[in-house]
Amino acid sequence: MAERRSFLMWVNLPDKQVSLDCEWHFVRHEGSGQFSNLYIVPKFRAAGSSSPTAVAAGDGIYISEQHACSEAYQLSLTKGPAIAAFLQHCISQKDGFSVFQIPRNSGNAIHSDPWASRVADCAVVSSTKSFLSPLEEVVASISPIMTTEDVAKALDASAGVVSCTLSLCENSIQQLETELERRLSYPWLSREAIRQRRVCVLMWSRIAVKRASWAAVKALDLKVVVMSSGPWLKADKSPQEYGLDGYIDADMTTDSGLWRRVVDAVESYPDPIDGLCGPWDPYMVPTARAARHLGFFTSGPEPFTISTNKYLTRQTLDPEQKEYFTVTSLNELELRLESSHTIAFPIVCKPVAGMGSFGVFKADNVLQLRDAVSKSLIVGKATTDPRIVVEPYVDGPEVDCNLVLLNGEVLFSEIVDDFPCAADLAKNPTGALFTETQAAVPSKLPKSEQKTITDAVVAAVRQQGFDTGVFHCEARIRNSSMKYVFAESATVPDLEFMETVNCAKGNSVFLHEVNARMPGPMSSGATIIARGVDFSALMLLCAVGDWSRYKALSVPFLRDDLCDNVWLINCIVPVSLEKIKPLFPDHPADQLQHQAVDSSYSPILELSKTHPHLTQHVSRHNVYVEPATVLGGKEGDWLWTTCMVIRSPISRQHALQVAQSFPEVYEAFVKQKYSQRVKETVALRSHYL
16 A cells, blocks of 8 residues: 555634544546545544644634645635544544545536445445535546645545545455445436426325435435325424425325325425325325326326236236135135135135235135135225135245336346245144245345246236336245255254255246335335345336436446345234333324334334344334234234344355344343233244244
């Protein structure tokens, strides 16, 4: 590594006077590199050291190679204080160094904080800061940095900065250079000016509106108007304080008139709206009808009618109805059993209009089938279609296949390993659940099998009538070369190659469902960490037809071989309604279904004090409360449902070890605090004992 040079920075502001000694090293990129990087190692000046006469220079942030004010260079008043504050933060966190990134190209920033969305989750990065404003015009700076004056100009030209946990040396520079290049090698600048757009998002409750994170839309300079039921309370903070442009109180009853009410509300809004987004199954068809009427982008109501209906999804793939049938009652099931139609067990029962794994049960014989249908009917009656689909249970690894399409072209795809659930493993599946247990990115399946899955799922999405959008699909692969195996003493299985494989049969894919929306927040968070693609941002850009940014932000990280291993853990714990009600002071008890628990109540905060060796790997987490009936439980019982994202830069095996250790600790804490039956065994586990 070339010899480091040094400069002195002093902060001379009315409320703060600080001096920093800084060493610096410059890495200039030739060719297609997006940034040149200025490495700085800051430290506070030792007590008693001579300081420049900063007062003589006036208020501001200055740097100098000497101690005389006459030889100092003042940083810009707009960026200088932020630069100085970041370096002081770097010192307080005992970080090794900071890297200021100087853009080598000019254009308009398509996202004002790519460091937060694509770099902050890097294992060796401690913190990040963007100096950009939304849609800011960026001016390139390609001059070499040779002198302290050049350093001052480079700092003023920098677009963002990251701090690193490592010490500055040749190896750490190379490691960070590799990470920054692979994470930021996407078209982050647009040659054309970007028009600000406004999107209207349909949501099911004001609580959900207030607890959602709107940081991504701020970085995109998208204005978001939320439409939901109930007036915005005067006691609440304003919608603008939550990062919203506005709020529309509307009747969100999912009846045949919802689309018309949405149209009327949009047309009555005082400012122009450019698109609609209704990312919840009951809202998708009405949203598409309203968007078509308003002239916004939409795939149309017809494809959504299929994707939100498990019977129509199956019918599209198997129009002759060879492998499935529907019933609306136990009496109808008995008529089917008495008919000449045979039922090939094992089978799965699921509500036609169900969401997630709610109301999904497996049966190996007729007695279990009756029980499974009765439980599915309970969930189905609360949906827009009471029918129950009975279809084959398919053995083989289950996966999520996430897609981003534009005019039929696959801009991004990924396969996520879905681990076996209780219903997969139970010898007697009666009452056993298909609720997700754990998931892992990247997939361990062979690349050839991943391609087989992706090709089949893309074909199914197109067959439903879609060619553009974000899709979260679920499927299984038959005749895989791998299966889930419990290692000795393990509580969580993992994929391992089978000793013998019937190559003559070949792989085939059984599609469970197409969700024409982003995955859930935590699943989406896993993709951001592993691959840098933000499905929520893409979904909103798609709604307003911002195709240049939609395409640019679909570009994943380079070097998939360096992908972090990300693990999703689901924990489900029975809790007492009496003990969780105080967490929702402004919400009636009869409206708590699928309500998010505020992050200030997260058990992770407490557990970080007692189990930091585990919680340090938790990158994201959220909590919802649900009535136990949605998972086949008793009327009146409630569930604490958590999804957390574990990140390991080390290995899949390391992520698996954390995934085996943490759920038991977490569930014990929740039981102790929110359950009246602390000594009961947790029946709805996220792991396998």
